Amino acid sequence: MxxxxxxxxxxxxxxxxxxxxxxxxxxxxxxxxxxxEDELEPVIDRQFHIVEAHQGEQRLPLDQLQTRVSETYPGKKLVRITIEKEPERTIVFGLKNGKKEKDILSVAVNPYTGNIAEARVEQDAFFSVxxxxxxxxxxxxxxxxxxxxxxxxxxxxxxxxxxxxxxxxxxxxxxxxxxxxxxxxxxxxxxxxxxxxxxxxxxxxxxxxxxxxxxxxxxxxxxxxxxGKPQQKREAPANVQPVSNQDNTLFQKIYAETNQQLPNPGKILITLGESDSLSVTVSKTNDNAAISNIVDFLYFDKNNGQLIKKRLYADETKGMKVRRLIYPIHTGSLLGLxxxxxxxxxxxxxxxxxxxxxxxxxxxxxxxxKEIKPNVSGSIRTKRKPIIAG
Known part of the structure; x- marks a missing residue:
């Protein structure tokens, strides 16, 4: 058997x-x-990610940086803004660059000067490939x-x-x-x-x-x-306030409120809804947590930056908490280095x-x-086992 x-x-x-x-x-x-990836990405594409940061130097408001990007790339819709916790990192604006959702032009901006450090098609970036x-x-x-x-x-x-x-x-x-x-x-x-x-x-x-x-x-x-049930689809709630004049401090308000609600260090991702009627989704990782991939979500009204809803990790279902563990287990980032x-x-x-x-x-x-070879006469010659006398 x-x-x-x-x-x-x-x-x-x-x-x-x-x-x-x-x-x-x-x-x-x-x-x-x-x-x-997180450690190598800034090394491989340093110009895209790293800027010189002087002690005490203040960052420019997000909306001012966003205006610079819009002027440089007119007609391209803003999809997301990525803000790393390190002071020397650029702020990356993701712009719609095609018909598909994944067609993104990433524009890295120096947060202290407002200058565009570099732009790249995200699909062509090394780690994307x-x-x-x-x-x-x-x-x-x-x-x-x-x-x-x-x-x-x-x-x-x-x-x-x-x-x-x-x-x-x-x-x-x-x-x-x-x-x-x-x-x-x-x-x-x-x-x-x-x-x-x-x-x-x-x-x-x-x-x-x-x-x-x-x-x-x-x-x-x-x-x-x-x-006890399949994963529920999560969508950003609709805006509460009616459309009014464009708020020139919208993103800075959202950024400040996010840090007030979630004071822990971590990467912030601001994502705009597919429709103008949907609120702005903000996620922030909690780098103080014992394990990685602990993320909280906040939703802000796109018209005035008002906080509409919270979706905190502590309030997630058991299924979602287990699902959150899958990525760090798969990548080995669960407990860090x-x-x-x-x-x-x-x-x-x-x-x-x-x-x-x-x-x-x-x-x-x-x-x-090697063990089965044809002899001169064309017959098959096999390797014989030695006869052991009993």
Whole structure:
């Protein structure tokens, strides 16, 4: 029974691995980069993100910065404003740049001088490309299906790999220790099997949380389990005040009120509604929280900046709180740098598994060819087993 189970596991492990290997390699390698996106983004595109900030220097009002952007890019509708907590960071204005919702022109503005530092099409930014590769191989819905299926395959591959790895009395020590001075074939096997075993719990957790973005029904399971109903659609409420003359201090009012209501440090994202009748949505992360991705929401009247509604993290449903944990678990940002390092190393090992696995398969394939060779007369000559005298 055990032998049959291991044989079945071996076949599933091999053919699912060959089928999904390239996708797993791309997704894992891009995942390595995305773990440290927040740290690397200002380094890779420094001119876009960083300005010189002098101590005591005051930032210009948001509305004045927004006017500068509108004058530079007339006819483009403002979609969002991103304000980082660090004083040396630019303020980024997102402008509608096409028919699709994701077509955004990001304009980085020096908050102290009002000068435009740089502008870029968000879809062409380095980490935007990396994220699209990671989630759907830059192939839109088709790629999403491929990565989703590959993720399920990878979960099966890990399960079958554990069955194949499981030690017996004779090879127990071999299953836990890499023999670094061994020949290439043995070393490659150790790197595949033993490293794979040590990171398996983390890879499994990262892979299974990744299914939330691939399959809507997985996301719904979370809410059905903890709330007893599917996820409820959240929309910004309608404005309360009638349309009046344009308020030239609207965004500065919203920004000031947000910091008063939510004094904790964190990134602020101001998002305008798709319709002029909808209020302005403001989200702010809580960097004082014990875990990451704790976000509070405020809604402001677009006509006068009046606070209409609060949606605080403390008041969210259990389902939403669990859903909020999925992203930091998947990216390793849950507890900051320690878990990020674990996620990075896990993704790095995961990227090597298809490579070392293919090398193992090719080695076995070549061995089989050497064992069965045609002789001069054309008949097949097989490698004979030695006869052991009893």
């Amino acid at each position: 055990k032998k049959a189970l291991k044989k079945l596991a071996s076949q599933l492990h091999l053919w699912l691995g060959i089928s999904s290997g390239l996708v797993v390699f791309i997704v894992a390698l891009t995942g390595c980069l995305l773990v440290f 990396v994220l699209r590769l990671h989630r759907y191989l830059c192939l839109e819905e088709t790629g999403k299906i491929i990565t989703g299926i590959s993720c399920v395959m990878f979960l099966i591959i890990m399960t079958t790999g554990l069955i194949m790895w499981w030690p017996n009395r004779k090879n127990r020590k071999q299953r836990f220790t890499v023999k670094w001075n061994a020949r290439f074939k043995r070393l490659n096997w150790d790197l595949h099997a033993i490293f794979g075993f040590y990171v398996l719990p983390f890879i499994f957790l990262i892979a299974i949380t990744g299914l939330v973005w691939s399959y809507k029904w997985v996301n719904n399971i979370i809410f059905m389990t903890f709330d 320690p878990t990020k390092i674990i996620a990075f190393l896990t993704a790095l090992v995961a990227a090597t598994l298809p490579v070392t696995g293919i090398v193992i398969w090719l080695g076995k394939k070549n061995k089989s060819k």
